[in-house]
Amino acid sequence: MLDYRRFKEINDLFASGQPERARRLLMELQSRCIALRDEMSMLKVRLQTFEDIFYLSRNLYAENGFYWLRTAGAKQGPFCTHCYESEGALIRLEKNGGQLRCPYCDSSYAGSARDSGGHADSGLPLRQARILPFAK
Numbered sequence: 001m002l003d004y005r006r007f008k009e010i011n012d013l014f015a016s017g018q019p020e021r022a023r024r025l026l027m028e029l030q031s032r033c034i035a036l037r038d039e040m041s042m043l044k045v046r047l048q049t050f051e052d053i054f055y056l057s058r059n060l061y062a063e064n065g066f067y068w069l070r071t072a073g074a075k076q077g078p079f080c081t082h083c084y085e086s087e088g089a090l091i092r093l094e095k096n097g098g099q100l101r102c103p104y105c106d107s108s109y110a111g112s113a114r115d116s117g118g119h120a121d122s123g124l125p126l127r128q129a130r131i132l133p134f135a136k
């Protein structure tokens with residue numbers, strides 16, 4: 001915390017003809033103010049993070065194998081199950097023909113999110129045959 005009595009102390013030092021001591025005290029207070037401002041910025045970021053987590057915990061829900069977000073009465077989504085469960089990221093799925101595809105992790109999900117179910121595949125690329133060179 002900032003001790004506001006120090007400002008009176010600085011004023012008294014100037015008034016009593018000790019400008020060098022007053023200036024030193026002023027510089028000390030300035031550096032304390034800068035540190036407090038930095039701490040306040042960091043706390044604001046943390047508060048915003050907690051507000052976001054709280055908002056998500058109240059408005060994110062799973063339905064038919066996908067994640068959805070309730071915003072101002074509207075339903076947003078579907079979001080990629082793989083990205084949310086592995087990284088906590090909400091990535092909206094894009095329609096790609098008859099499938100839904102994640103633009104971030106490239107997982108594809110069969111069917112439409114409005115259908116009953118729509119199960120997710122593993123999100124892993126198809127395994128290809130490995131070519132083993134003959135030993136010489």
Ligand SMILES: [Zn+2]
Nearest residue numbers: 080083102105
């Ligand atoms: Zn994804």
